[in-house]
Amino acid sequence: MDQKIFIKTFGCQMNEYDSNRIYDTVKKIGYIKTNKYEEANCYLLNTCHIRDKAKEKVYHEIGRVKKIFRSKKKPLVIITGCVAQAEHQEMLKREPYIDLVIGPQAYHKINDSILNYTEKKKIDETDFDAVSKFEYLSRIKNRSGKTSSFLTIQEGCDKFCHFCVVPYTRGPEYSRPFNQIVDEAKNLADQGAKEIILLGQNVNAYNDDGLRLSNLILEIEKINKIARIRYTTSHPRDMTDDLIEVYKNSKKIMPLIHLPIQSGSDKILNLMNRKHTIKDYLKIYDKIKMINPSIEFSSDFIVGYPGEEEKDFEKTLELINKIEFINSYSFIFSPRPGTVAEKLKQIDKSILLKRLKKIQKQLFDNQIKKNKFLENKIIEVLVENQTDDKLRLFGRSEYMNSVIFDGNKELIGKILKIRIEKTNQHTLFGHIHQITGKKVA
Numbered sequence: 001m002d003q004k005i006f007i008k009t010f011g012c013q014m015n016e017y018d019s020n021r022i023y024d025t026v027k028k029i030g031y032i033k034t035n036k037y038e039e040a041n042c043y044l045l046n047t048c049h050i051r052d053k054a055k056e057k058v059y060h061e062i063g064r065v066k067k068i069f070r071s072k073k074k075p076l077v078i079i080t081g082c083v084a085q086a087e088h089q090e091m092l093k094r095e096p097y098i099d100l101v102i103g104p105q106a107y108h109k110i111n112d113s114i115l116n117y118t119e120k121k122k123i124d125e126t127d128f129d130a131v132s133k134f135e136y137l138s139r140i141k142n143r144s145g146k147t148s149s150f151l152t153i154q155e156g157c158d159k160f161c162h163f164c165v166v167p168y169t170r171g172p173e174y175s176r177p178f179n180q181i182v183d184e185a186k187n188l189a190d191q192g193a194k195e196i197i198l199l200g201q202n203v204n205a206y207n208d209d210g211l212r213l214s215n216l217i218l219e220i221e222k223i224n225k226i227a228r229i230r231y232t233t234s235h236p237r238d239m240t241d242d243l244i245e246v247y248k249n250s251k252k253i254m255p256l257i258h259l260p261i262q263s264g265s266d267k268i269l270n271l272m273n274r275k276h277t278i279k280d281y282l283k284i285y286d287k288i289k290m291i292n293p294s295i296e297f298s299s300d301f302i303v304g305y306p307g308e309e310e311k312d313f314e315k316t317l318e319l320i321n322k323i324e325f326i327n328s329y330s331f332i333f334s335p336r337p338g339t340v341a342e343k344l345k346q347i348d349k350s351i352l353l354k355r356l357k358k359i360q361k362q363l364f365d366n367q368i369k370k371n372k373f374l375e376n377k378i379i380e381v382l383v384e385n386q387t388d389d390k391l392r393l394f395g396r397s398e399y400m401n402s403v404i405f406d407g408n409k410e411l412i413g414k415i416l417k418i419r420i421e422k423t424n425q426h427t428l429f430g431h432i433h434q435i436t437g438k439k440v441a
């Protein structure tokens with residue numbers, strides 16, 4: 001009889017990709033997915049460690065599972081992801097309800113770990129072994145089958161920004177072999193993907209023996225059924241000219257670049273160990289805009305990094321005004337265990353909250369303004385799904401805006417022209433203007 005697995009995912013898109021791949025893997029040993037906790041024989045929590053409370057969130061979630069199974073047979077409890085990597089032995093000691101802890105570079109061992117598990121011996125698999133992981137996973141078909149599919153091409157980070165845990169939880173930078181990625185993209189296209197989102201903690205640092213992200217985009221572009229290509233998250237230092245040139249040469253790369261800057265002050269960038277300046281960033285921006293002025297930028301910001309004075313914060317606001325980022329993320333600095341910034345003197349909480357409110361107002365105002373500008377315009381939308389209530393369709397514009405409109409589910413996977421009627425900060429609402437749109441095989 002099939003075993004049932006409940007998978008819950010916190011964190012970034014790479015975790016989402018990993019959760020899908022874990023599911024492709026455990027299916028081989030007879031597990032099928034359930035959306036109901038109480039049905040599960042196996043409960044898997046894929047965790048994120050990027051900001052505080054991550055660890056507590058995990059124990060809180062385990063508490064919930066314990067409650068649900070109080071009067072039932074306990075499921076096999078597996079913790080994967082970045083908290084698993086950072087806290088492995090400590091987790092097993094603190095919460096005996098956890099059975100297996102498996103780090104992000106050890107997912108190729110998950111089936112053996114499950115099959116070999118006995119109650120007397122908890123399992124801790126947290127070696128960094130990205131090569132074996134991807135070699136193993138490339139032999140198992142990616143069954144994502146989604147119109148917009150994630151594809152991890154690069155893992156880990158060697159940059160060691162002083163605030164960030166990723167180099168510790170995901171290990172050193174590793175780029176998957178070029179052909180392995182192209183094969184996976186073809187396979188995703190055969191299963192219905194129309195958009196590929198290439199992923200990496202430092203996606204534009206991708207380098208397989210001299211083959212860079214630019215080469216990969218231009219190769220994936222040759223797959224007929226793929227209509228759109230995106231990549232995330234990139235680092236300004238790796239925004240090399242060959243990648244910038246892609247915006248001249250590619251017909252399928254989308255006109256939105258997510259390029260985190262974190263702060264508008266060179267002093268803070270230096271304290272953060274970002275290894276780039278505001279001038280470097282603006283140079284990239286200018287080069288891109290010279291190629292195509294309609295390309296937009298989005299970014300990540302950290303508010304209240306230790307040492308941030310009012311004048312540094314003002315510089316961030318000035319930069320936001322200048323670039324008019326869309327869809328940006330802003331976070332209060334959160335000290336992370338083991339990082340250089342962990343022990344630095346923190347800024348007063350009331351100042352942090354004030355600054356967050358201010359930056360978010362400015363970012364959100366930009367977003368609202370840009371969305372409003374689209375009212376009564378016709379834009380191209382890739383239809384991804386039905387809305388949760390199944391009454392309408394959901395898709396994304398070239399700039400990743402969520403777009404909602406009436407239509408039947410046969411249109412999923414098509415690119416339509418949608419006339420936008422109403423907008424708010426997060427969503428555009430409209431109706432179908434034309435079904436043909438761009439030709440998608």
Ligand code: SAM
Pocket residue numbers: 012050051163164165166201202233234235260261262300301302331332333334335336
């Ligand atoms: N590699 C990307 C880059 O270089 O910008 C960032 C990847 S990180 C997973 C995503 C975002 O989380 C970062 O851009 C940063 O804004 C935020 N972040 C990371 N560590 C943080 C911390 N300690 N406190 C607050 N935000 C943090």
Ligand code: SF4
Pocket residue numbers: 157158159160161164165166167201202235
């Ligand atoms: Fe973290 Fe990105 Fe810096 Fe790497 S480059 S340490 S992932 S913020």
Ligand code: F3S
Pocket residue numbers: 010011012013014015047048049050081082165166169170201
């Ligand atoms: Fe979180 Fe790890 Fe991604 S810390 S943001 S799940 S790389």
